[in-house]
Amino acid sequence: MALPEWSAAFEGSLATVRSLPLLDDVSAWALAGSTGRGVKVAVVDSGVDATHPDVGGVAGAVAMQVGEDGEVEQVAGPHDDLYGHGTACASIIRGLAPDVELYSVRVLGANLKGRGSLFRAGIEWAVDHGMDVVNLSLSSRSETWYGPLHDTADHAYFARTLLVCAANNVPGPTYPSQFASVIGVAALPGSSAAGIAYNPEPPVEFAAPGVDVEVAWADGARIVATGNSFAAPYVAGTVARILGNHPHLTAFQVKAVLQALAINAGEAP
Amino acid sequence: MTDPTPPAVRLPAATLEQLRGTVAALRSLLRAAACSVCLVLDDGAHLEFVAADGEGSERIVGVRIPVDRGIAGWVAMSGEPVAILDVDRDARFARDVAESTEYVPTGLVAVPLADADGEVAGVMEVLDPVWEGDSARTLAIAAGFATPVAGLLQLGGTAEDRANPLPPDLERSVRDLVGGSRTAQESLEQLLSAVARLRSGR
Numbered sequence: 194m195a196l197p198e199w200s201a202a203f204e205g206s207l208a209t210v211r212s213l214p215l216l217d218d219v220s221a222w223a224l225a226g227s228t229g230r231g232v233k234v235a236v237v238d239s240g241v242d243a244t245h246p247d248v249g250g251v252a253g254a255v256a257m258q259v260g261e262d263g264e265v266e267q268v269a270g271p272h273d274d275l276y277g278h279g280t281a282c283a284s285i286i287r288g289l290a291p292d293v294e295l296y297s298v299r300v301l302g303a304n305l306k307g308r309g310s311l312f313r314a315g316i317e318w319a320v321d322h323g324m325d326v327v328n329l330s331l332s333s334r335s336e337t338w339y340g341p342l343h344d345t346a347d348h349a350y351f352a353r354t355l356l357v358c359a360a361n362n363v364p365g366p367t368y369p370s371q372f373a374s375v376i377g378v379a380a381l382p383g384s385s386a387a388g389i390a391y392n393p394e395p396p397v398e399f400a401a402p403g404v405d406v407e408v409a410w411a412d413g414a415r416i417v418a419t420g421n422s423f424a425a426p427y428v429a430g431t432v433a434r435i436l437g438n439h440p441h442l443t444a445f446q447v448k449a450v451l452q453a454l455a456i457n458a459g460e461a462p
Numbered sequence: 463m464t465d466p467t468p469p470a471v472r473l474p475a476a477t478l479e480q481l482r483g484t485v486a487a488l489r490s491l492l493r494a495a496a497c498s499v500c501l502v503l504d505d506g507a508h509l510e511f512v513a514a515d516g517e518g519s520e521r522i523v524g525v526r527i528p529v530d531r532g533i534a535g536w537v538a539m540s541g542e543p544v545a546i547l548d549v550d551r552d553a554r555f556a557r558d559v560a561e562s563t564e565y566v567p568t569g570l571v572a573v574p575l576a577d578a579d580g581e582v583a584g585v586m587e588v589l590d591p592v593w594e595g596d597s598a599r600t601l602a603i604a605a606g607f608a609t610p611v612a613g614l615l616q617l618g619g620t621a622e623d624r625a626n627p628l629p630p631d632l633e634r635s636v637r638d639l640v641g642g643s644r645t646a647q648e649s650l651e652q653l654l655s656a657v658a659r660l661r662s663g664r
Contacts, residue, residue, distance in 0.1 A: 305506040361542060363543060383598075419597040420545060
């Protein structure tokens with residue numbers, strides 16, 4: 194059966210991956226009791242409807258836009274969700290980690306021109322403002338933006354801001370989801386999928402539920418939708434819970450924990 | 463709300479024919495109510511439907527929609543494909559689409575189309591496909607079609623360039639020359655002037 198690009202790697206019987214022998218019950222250590230309290234999570238998307246009951250408010254919001262001089266401007270303060278998608282991502286994160294501090298960073302606006310600049314500016318804002326986790330259900334195929342986004346992803350990595358990026362279903366490379374410095378996510382096959390899986394054949398390393406999931410949408414609605422863009426916030430919410438229990442973890446340590454939590458994790462022979 | 467500006471995009475006939483054939487094939491494959499392609503206009507703020515097959519197709523071609531709303535707008539902005547089973551629950555989407563085509567789908571799949579530089583050039587939508595199992599399969603098929611459809615469109619230049627292979631004044635000059643409505647000297651001068659402007663990028 195055909196599956197979305199990158200999801201195919203997670204189809205059928207998953208190969209066991211050799212995770213670090215962290216603890217007998219890594220799930221309890223990583224997740225138990227954590228609601229994401231004290232963790233800052235930015236949703237870089239189309240805005241977030243903070244009044245949606247599944248979102249439960251945001252701690253802050255900023256919109257990136259291209260000014261008359263062609264430079265990126267930051268407009269702080271409440272804003273709407275232009276489409277509904279940012280609200281969807283926020284609802285998934287909130288559902289997993291109800292006490293995170295959610296921030297909406299709107300980078301999608303009225304014009305496609307400057308899209309790459311706004312996208313990058315949104316990530317930089319998140320790093321500069323001490324976000325612990327950033328959900329990026331967006332991607333670029335532009336070779337022009339390969340280098341700049343690579344630099345930004347490295348900047349985030351060393352600043353300990355974890356970028357969780359949706360892979361793209363259309364075949365071909367997209368950025369930054371395929372960079373080693375980010376947590377790339379595809380949808381785990383099946384509408385009843387649960388948990389996180391690790392792909393033994395990256396670049397896209399992780400998969401999470403993203404097929405026929407019910408999510409919040411614009412105007413207080415809920416919809417049922419499919420896409421890697423809904424799998425990424427599942428991982429972002431899980432990372433927020435891990436950091437709620439262990440705020441000292443670095444990006445590479447979080448990846449090791451996620452791998453150990455994976456449904457196909459095993460012990461090294 | 464749709465833009466009242468009259469349709470402007472006219473793809474070369476051969477490209478349009480191939481595009482129509484491809485969207486018709488995808489619609490048939492997925493047993494969908496409709497399939498359409500819209501392209502990003504040079505202003506970066508609008509998408510214009512250039513080819514469609516199925517329900518509402520005769521009304522949707524030529525319709526411009528703003529890129530800052532709707533499912534197609536989000537896909538163009540984000541570069542990410544999406545499938546939505548109950549898009550009619552999005553009141554704004556339903557209202558916008560109803561104004562454009564009078565056909566409001568229950569579900570849809572939308573995938574981005576890239577230009578040769580990897581920038582988003584348009585969006586292909588499949589309305590009310592027959593879902594087989596979960597929607598991942600349908601999304602995968604539509605996403606698989608995105609590459610060849612984008613290839614059809616990657617003829618260089620922008621949407622308006624492709625729509626009007628000849629700038630209006632240049633086209634008029636050629637028509638005048640062929641039709642004999644102006645003197646050869648006048649037409650030639652106009653032609654040279656238009657070519658000079660083209661070369662200077664104005």
